[in-house]
Amino acid sequence: MTFTVLGVCAANICRSPLMALGLERSFLMRGFGGDVVVRSAGVSAAADEIACAEVARLAKARGLPSLVLEKHRAAPLTDQLIDGADLILAADRSVRSEIVKRGRPHSIERTFTLREAAQLAEAVSHRIEGRTIEERLRSLTMQMNHHRGFTDLPGVERVLTMTLPWRRLEVHTHDVPDAHGDVGAPHRLVFRLIIPTADRLAGSLSTGALAHLR
Template identity: 35%
Template sequence: MSGENILVVCAANVCRSPLAELELRRGLGADSLISVSSAGVRANPGDDICELVAAVHDDDEWREQAAEHKAREVTVEIIEQSSIVLAASRDIRGELVRLAPRSRDWMFTIKEAAHLGSGFSSEAPDRVAEYVAHLDRARSRAVPLVPSDDIRSRVRRLFGARTVSDPLSIADQHGSRGHQETIDEVGESIATIVTQLARL
């Protein structure tokens, strides 16, 4: 696991991605050789973590790490130095692929990784690389969870402008009524990923 890096990316790097980063660190443990970081595609560098994320856990370690977090903008260099990139949504992943197309094979949404990682087990020292290979193989065999454009257009005709939720994305509901729902979705998906990566 030495030298392996997990990068989590959302829009502003104040809610979904820092929450995923801190939960991954917590789940993998302080002695893990896997480093975890986060960034945003439209981050205002230096912005603080959101208050709801800072309050997810009340222990000193969580509060300290949440207080230290400062938003940063994602760059090609950050992406290319990562072993895996976990995007909050398919839209964010699309932006990252356009920014760093050579890294597309190790980019997944958080929910996609949690879904495709089922059954992963490895004792290899480069566990994240093995995980990426497992996810990539599973992605090539998986039945799409996302409705096709044709199905989406039929749903829109039936239900008007109501959007069809994307099962591979975690919506950005920061500051809205659904904010807690977003936090819960991130927490559940990251807990699944931690279980997959920690399994021997």
């Protein structure tokens, strides 16, 4: 059995494909890839749209497997994808809300933003139980949900965009802003928020799942 992670953004051409790429890479680097399946979708995606060229360029420039993004085709979020996911990671709180509004069974218990999940997983990974990797990952997801609202998480931060025109965006620490949306966050900022966070989350998931099993 495998544990399925679903990354979700708006159009499934930028943030969620990058989330999936980052998670898959991090799981494989830890020798953990065969136990986890990572997929992505978009709440307002047009089927078969290609991935954002700027994100693919940034991935290639930083030595990530950009071919994965070049081959990516957008997939609309379906009830079947929601039902089949053990952990759902939204790019921001608005996307998370759109997922939960669909009313699929227990979806709220499995749905977090990427940055929220990374913070919660680090806080509760020592609490998980189970005899198999899949059981322990499900336990970790359950603990993340139970401690949501009880774990002290930071709020809003001002993030330097690092591109002209120089400015600081106010970004909630649960969110990755949309480079294609109203905020117009630079792609470099999107990349900088997603890849390290995906690595943190994959590290917490793999460490927690493998603890006491070796």
